[in-house]
Amino acid sequence: MARVKVNLTLDADLIEAARGLGLNMSRIAEAAIAATVKAERNAQWRDENREALNGYAEEVERDHLAFAQHRKY
Numbered sequence: 001m002a003r004v005k006v007n008l009t010l011d012a013d014l015i016e017a018a019r020g021l022g023l024n025m026s027r028i029a030e031a032a033i034a035a036t037v038k039a040e041r042n043a044q045w046r047d048e049n050r051e052a053l054n055g056y057a058e059e060v061e062r063d064h065l066a067f068a069q070h071r072k073y
Contacts, residue, residue: 008029
């Protein structure tokens, strides 16, 4: 994965504390951004597919799960 330099504006006290602890701020920021991107993509997917998901849930509620009679639990 290629890396790109970016500029961020962060709280000075927070940066001082992170440096004092020897934390890798680039990796921490990257992990936080990756987690946020994943969460936003998941939310977007749920929104885009809400109608289909609700339709399936209604079908299961109405007709029950396929092959439910064959389950041993």
